[in-house]
Amino acid sequence: MINFTWWVNRKDAAGNNIFEGGFLGLDNIGVFDRSAVLPAGEYLEQADGTSWMATYSLNLLRIAAELASFDKAYADIASKFFEHFIYIAGAMDNLGENNKGLWDEDDGFFYDQLRLPDNSTEKMKVRSLVGLVPLFATEILSDGMINNNPIFKNRMIWFSENRPDLAGLVSRFNEPRTNGNHLISLLRGYRMKCLLKYMLDENEFLSDYGIRSVSKYHLNNPYIANINGMEFSVKYTPAESDSGLFGGNSNWRGPVWIPVNYLIIESLQRFYQYYGDDYKVECPTGSGVFMTLQEVANELYRRLSGIFLRDKDGKRAVFGSYDKLQSDPEFKDHVLFYEYFDGDNGRGVGASHQTGWSGLIVNCLCK
Secondary structure (H helix, E strand, O other), X not given: OHHHHHHHHHOOOOOOOOOOOHHHOOOOOOOOOOOOOOOOOOEEEOHHHHHHHHHHHHHHHHHHHHHHOOOHHHHHHHHXXXXXXXXXXXXXXXXXXXXXXXXXXXXXXXOEEEEOOOOOEEEEOOOEHHXXXXXXOEEXXXXXXXXXXXXXHHHHHHHHHHOHHHHOOOOOOOOOOOOOEEXXXXXXXXXXXXXXXXXXXXXXXXXXXXXXXXXXXXXXXXXXXXXXXXXXXXXXXXXXXXXXXXXXXXXXXXXXXXXXXXXXXXXXXXXXXXXXXXXXXXXXXXXXXXXEXXXXXXXXXXXXXXXXXXXXOOOEHHHOOOHHHHXXXXXXXXXXXXXXXXXXXXXXXXXXXXXXXXXXXXXXXXX
């Protein structure tokens, strides 16, 4: 709770529940260095940073709801973090020039926006993981967890009855399914389908080896922004950085990252717990094949596993064109967990000792 409050106090400059500042989001996926102070006083309102805080609110809400079943002192804390979540959802939707917020209705995607000194805003229309992070802000609560916490339940009812403008932005938290599950999420069904249409498009985010960090659309259509006479751009680079930006560490601009893919899969599974088999999306986009959200999660598991498992020719994508690693008996079965992976061919890139987070792939391989 102390850490959450620190972020609220330090990284919400305008006190409007929109967050900004470097490592709170994906630090080097943006158009420019998001930790830097811009010369004319502009600042970036982050779709991902704000969504992380919404996710953080739901994490703490879940913890408080669990604790409240044993100690009623935590009941009011669950209510507090539900309020935080609701107000963040409202801010993401309503702030900005002409009340457009961080959601772009024309594109059906979330973007960062640059707030200028005259209080106008400019959308940074880069199709990247920045716009997919809102998927993570989702939680499933049972009837029992709500009904056994009258303070929390009454607060939910109050928002439904007195602030329908805010309650309507959040998934139908007051409409349980037949299994008694309630969904609390930044995304209602329509917006989730919009995001998944991009995410599951093989010409955009979906590669043979997982979800790319930047859409392949930007390979031939780089995003370019002019700010105070300086030109900044983002294009799709599937592996090593081709830029000296951030010390040459601009490696979120196309590669597949296991931890973020894992969070996407977890979110899809949570959504499935609520929507069940009736809710289906096209996967891949344009294929004519429709899957439940659990089946989509399984498909992502399969593609991520393809980084490490041998293909029909007996080769592992993770080893790329390194023949010694592919065929030498002393090397071929010692699989390395790389920092990230080429968005086109699955080759391991960056540090090769990241067992702490790329080791999440074990959960994929066990499916």
